[in-house]
Each structure stands twice: as C-alpha cells, then as structure tokens.
Amino acid sequence: MEYFVQQLINGLTLGAIYALIAIGYTMVYGIIGMINFAHGEIYMIGAFLAVIAFTGLGIIGLTWVPAAIIVVLLIAMFFTAAYGWTVERIAYRPLRGSHRLAPLISAIGMSIFLQNYVQIAQGAKIKPLPPVVQGNIPLMESASGFTVSISYLQLIIILLTVGLMLGFTYLIQRTSLGRSQRACEQDLKMASLLGVDVDRTISLTFVMGAALAAVAGVMITMYYGVIDFFIGFLAGVKAFTAAVLGGIGSLPGAMLGGLLIGLIEAFWSAYFSVEYKDVATFVILVVVLIFRPTGLLGRPEVEKV
C-alpha cells in the first residue's frame, strides 16, 4: 500500500511534466493539423536554458531559491518561446498550403537540426545541475519501516502544473485569443474573413506551446539533475503518445493523457520491470491508434455526406 502511494506520487509528477509537453503537440495539431516533431527539442532547449540560467544566477549571487526558480522559469519560457516562434516562422509557415507531408518532413528536419545545434553549442556530455530544492514531507510509514514521502520539488511540480493548466484552460475558453484559436481550429479561412489574423494566431499557438514545454524542461532539470542534448526525443515521443491517448487536438485530453502516461510508467517500473517501461508506453500508442484513434476525449471527425 505504502509502495503504491509512493509510486502514485512519482507517477503524478512525471505525468504533470508529460502533460505540459503534450499540450504543445495537441494545440499545434488542432490549429494546423500537423505534428510538430521538433516540439521535444523545444522542451530540451528549455532544459538547457534552465541549466544556463541557474548557473548564471549562481554567478551573480541570486541564491534565494524561490526567486531563483521564478527568474529561471521566466528566462527559460521567454527564450524557448522565441525558439518556438522562429521554428514556426522559418520551417512551417512557408510550407502552409503545400502538401501535408511537407511540414511534417520539415519538422523532423528541424528536430534533427536543433539536436545537433545544441550538441555543438553545448557539448555532448551530460550537464549536471546541483539540487536546487531539497527536503521532503513524510506522509506515512509502513510497519517494515518504508516511508512514503513527497519531496518539496514534487509538490512544486504538481502545483505549478495544475496552476498553469487552470490558467491555460481559462485562456482558451474565456479570452478572445483563445476564442480565435478555437475558431482557427475549425475553419482557418472563415476566421480570417472575420478579421482574425490567422498567421499571428498560429504563431502565438507555437509560442504558448513552447513556453509550457520550457516549464517542463526547467522542472525535469531540477528533478533529475542531469540533462543532455538527446532528452527531447524520448520525452517528445512520450508526450506525443500522451496527446494521442487523450485525443489529439483536445486540450483536456492532453492533460489527462499526460497524467495517465506518467502513472503507467511509474507503476510499470514498480511492479513489472524498469527496463521495459518505454515499451509499455509505446504499446499503448499502438493499441490506441488501432482501437481508438480518436483517443479518450477526442471528437471523431464526422464526414458529412
């Protein structure tokens, strides 16, 4: 029981991070119908920015942890968003209106480019980050002496994610930017005829997705303490799986899918084998694509005759 609760906490933490990344996939898919395969790399860049920013703050002597985390988050979100905007501008926008495969291939190219760019600019060695937030809250103890605890960092990750999701849902549901995003999702041409600047709306979608991925990158860097230029690939594919599981194009679906993937990974590692946890995730991707391609919360596309 105690073991189960501990894995639940670990799984929720991981799931929160996947969910943050998955939102970027699902929103971009929703609005222009393409899978942005460079999104995992955007997340990786967010993680590198976290290391750089923490190091920089250490040098200038800002060591009060809450302030440091907030500053690092803002720096990472800003620069990662700039990367997201640039990728859309140079790799996807010129291809809009061409064959569906063209932006997909361009995305894969962008992904490889960003990986290599970071590898060259930052080196191929893993980058360590000393623990920023330490300590944990013990929750319960079993008879055999196993203590269930939630670390402060896990608490921060979960609460921050919940807060961002609430804010984001509000943005999409209630503000005029969110409304125009949903309108673009349904009919780009009609939205532009109503005066919505479609190009800008798409750019902002990329910017928002990238900013959330940056938060995930900062959190993972603090959580695991090591990163390298290749972390974007696996995390990206898993978040993509989460988006498909929840129903690609659906925002609550991405959040739910992310949580489920995190939980499945944690419990699979706990009760079956750590080595095969990635296999478990990707089996889910295959099974969902075969039996329920619209995902858990996706709408089936009804073709009117």
Next chain:
Amino acid sequence: MQDAAHGALAPDAILTVDHLTMRFGGLTAVDDVSFSVRDRSITSIIGPNGAGKTTVFNCLTGFYKPTIGRLALRHGGAVHLLERMEGFRICKEARVARTFQNIRLFGAMTVLENLMVAQHNRLMVASGFSLLGLFGAASFRAAERAAIDKARFWLDRVGLTDRADWEAGNLPYGDQRRLEIARAMCTDPALLCLDEPAAGLNPRESASLNDLLRTIRDSHGIAVLLIEHDMSVVMEISDHIIVLDYGRKIASGSPENVRNDPAVIRAYLGEEEALPPEIAADLEGGR
C-alpha cells in the same frame, strides 16, 4: 441613366468594381465586369448557375486574386484596394463581411462565441492581446461586456437569443443562416456580402429575411451586396440589380428595368428558335 453602375458615374459609391476579370487557366469565369454599389443600398447580383456570381464575391473577399481589375472600397475618407489586401485585412480594415452559400459557422462553438469571434480585433486590443484578460483587468472585462451586448443585440434581431448557448452546429438550418448574417454584422462591416441567404428558407423565413436586410440598410446604413436566386427576395428589396451571364454583365438597373430586359429574359429562358420548315410542316399536318 441606365448604367449608373459604372464607377466613375456614381459619386456616392462605396464599392467600385472596374473591369474585373478572373481566369482559371483557359476558363474565364468573370469577364470584364464593372459595377458599383451605392452606400446605404441593396444591390443584387443575379444570373443563371455558373454565371460567375460567387467568383465575384471570392475576388471581393480575397479568396482569389483577380486576373485583371480594380476593386475599390471607399469609406471614412479612405480608399481600400481589395485586390491587394491580405485575407484578414479585408475584414479588419476595409470592413467587408460575407456569408456563404454553404454555411460556414464554427459548429463546435456556441452561438454567442461565434458572434464574439467576429469582434476579435476590438477585444484583442482591449485585452492587451489577452494578457490583461488573464489577470482580469477592468478594461478587458468592460470590452468583453460591450461585445456581449453587441452580440445580444444581433441575436435579438435574428431571433436567436434563447439559443445563445447552443452549439452552432446543432441549430436548425434556417437559424444557422440567420446566425451567419448576425456574425457578419458583428464585424461592424461597411459592406455586407450575402451569398444566397434565402436558399432553403421557407416563404415565411424569407419574408423575415427581407425585413432584416431592410433594417440593415435603413437603420444601420450599411451597403448590402446580395447574390440570390429567390426572385421574391431580389425583386422586392433590391435598389439595383446586376445581371451576369457566362461571366459577363448583360444588364443592370432597377428591378423594374431588369425584369423587362430582353437580354435577361433570354439568359434565363433561352433563345426562341425557329423550327426547321419540314418539322414545322409535319407538326401542322399532324394536327
């Protein structure tokens, strides 16, 4: 003045179309058409199927770049050349709104949200591109309220107030048509282009459509450009009619003039052909 339609002759024209030609490869869908739309008037474009009416609309709203021609819109002391504008600016700056023959609502959004999207630009400025909106700034909430008021006004006009929270895609057909007009009006247009708004409406609904269009012209002072096959609508409310056939303008003028124009009758009913003499003789003999 039979041809008041020609641009230079109409000083109070809001829209002037000069020598509009649209070719698709070898096909000329619109061939050297010129006309103008006067401010505060209802102008109808009629013609048999395939005459190029919708193509004219598509050129006006940026779907197609015309092969030749100038589309000038004048209001507020400025001239907007529609053929040179990007899609969203045609609505935002030139203030042209349109509806479609096959309705294009945002089916998965509510009726109210459809009308709010149409007021996007004003709301974006007021909400500081939604950033202030996130923090619930007062200016954002005031703008949002104003937008809802405007939406409510048009919902009242088209009789959809009690369905404001329905998903637009679930509305009955006639309601969807009216909602599309309300949404176009929420963009604050100077020129409203309606593509067959009466298609599929029953006689009672098309009578109330007539009233709505008259209100838009008279109380709101907006120019309406209309494509319509339903002659009960066209003849009753139009101030001016333009007739197209095979992409060419064959007639224009008041409803009365157009109705009696031999060219128009020919386009709609076909040429009366003389029968070959031997067949005529047979027919005579058989009788």
